[in-house]
Amino acid sequence: MADSVPVIGSGAGNRAGEIVGVVPRAEYGRMVVLTTVMPMAIITTTWFLPPGWNLLGTAAMLTGFLLVLGKAIAGVPLALLISERNLMSLSRFQALVWTVVVMAGYLTMTLSRVKSGAPNAVGVDIPQELWIAMGISTTSLLGTPLVLGGKRARSPDEKLVQNTSVQLAEAPADIDAHRQGVLYANANMTDARMADMFQGDEVGNTAHIDLAKVQMFYFTLIAAVGYFMDVAMSVARGTTHAMPALSQGMLALLAISHGGYLLGKTGDHSNSKQT
Template identity: 60%
Template sequence: MSHDSEASASTGVSAVAAVQSEVRLAPPETGAVTPVPLPQNQRLMMLTTALPLLSLAAAWFVAPGWGYIATSLVLLAFIAVLGQSITGTPFGVLISERNSMSLSRFQAVTWTVVVVSGYLAMVIARVKTGTPNAVDVAIPQELWWAMGISSTSLLGTPLLLSGKRSKTPDAKVVDATAAQLAETSDEINAQRQGALYANKGIQDARISDMFQGDEVGNTAQIDIAKVQMFFFTAIASVSYFVDIAMSLRRGGSLTSLPELSEGLVALLAISHGGYLVSKTTDHSNSKPS
């Protein structure tokens, strides 16, 4: 091979290497989930493994009541690390397949943290006092109802919205929404999932998504059913959190988690029912695709 050929081949290899380097260094396309580098992912997974142990330590070494708060914070950190390691954002557990923050996911996570950390804190408190069969902490029937209502919203939401994925919103509705959101109709049509509005990428998810409509036709408006469910969930979960903390501070036998009032459970059922029923309404004058 001549020197010119070798030089040409060398130049070609260098060019390919440069292109590959640019491809590796180039930022991902908008909408793509950026993979977590392996070393960072390993660190995140190690932290994910350590956090449950930290929650046990918090419940054991911190004073009752405060230990419950510490355990709740550790569980929240665990969820954030899990989201970061999988989706690239600490709020990943709240983000739906439409790249928007989901209220049904938020309320499910809220109840999970409140109840699981409360149960764990009570079990640890019973272990520390030498109570036989320490894990035998009763769960009131009203709490089962509340958790069932929460799970129904979490599982029912995608089922109710699935039928709208095969529909096409009216063109005039798309144009009106585009004007309200300062987007183009082409952008909305490229991102939407049937009649459902979708963000372009996971990095576009916002807390405001939890209060906006799901469809192209109402995503620019506030969904009052979502606002109502958010407030009832916040009131119920915060009140129950305080009840558990006060029970732990008072001490005693700690045989059961605190009871929820039947009236509060009824309010939760009504708000969640309205939330689910609102998803059955067509807000986009949509037609089958």
């Protein structure tokens, strides 16, 4: 019992104050860190760092929170980037990048307004262009499993399995054991690598670089970093009434790269057949 913490419950079937179970002390510690320590650290960082730098500190703390969350739940710090096929996902990466950038910007501006005594501190305007960019990001995240769903009911050509086996130095039996239809998959989350984000999805092309993914990665990175700097300069100038707008040209590039990313997933790269 020394390594456990009692949990007091008052839910259905339990009297208020009744001990309903125990939580391992390590798990209890992670719960405290996730629900109390990390949020307070994020707010403190935003409040006390100089304008501009507080955005960088807030983004770093939010990223740290996501790493701790992944470690606490899945045992892998980068778990939020790993798909159900135990591969690093580019659509998850770009969604998380925009989430951190927008959340850090909004929180920094809101707390800056609270600190300066501005009325309606949470009334930070979010421009339409930013909503569109977030919508494009979400479309790729949700659209990827929809596009790939039908490929789970198909089987790859055996010759391509053999070719991939040679290229990846992986036994054909292991590829067949872990694949999901024609989709390549790893056995465990710990097998995921950053390189997964740039490789093909299917057994037939997973050993090759997907140029559509490379394009989307760079456009996402350029747009996110550029927008982050715009928010930092706005905060440094004391302009906290509204988040900066993205240019129409950047939105067009994001839309094209994400469209190419999803379209590239529709082809058959494994000479598949229905199972």
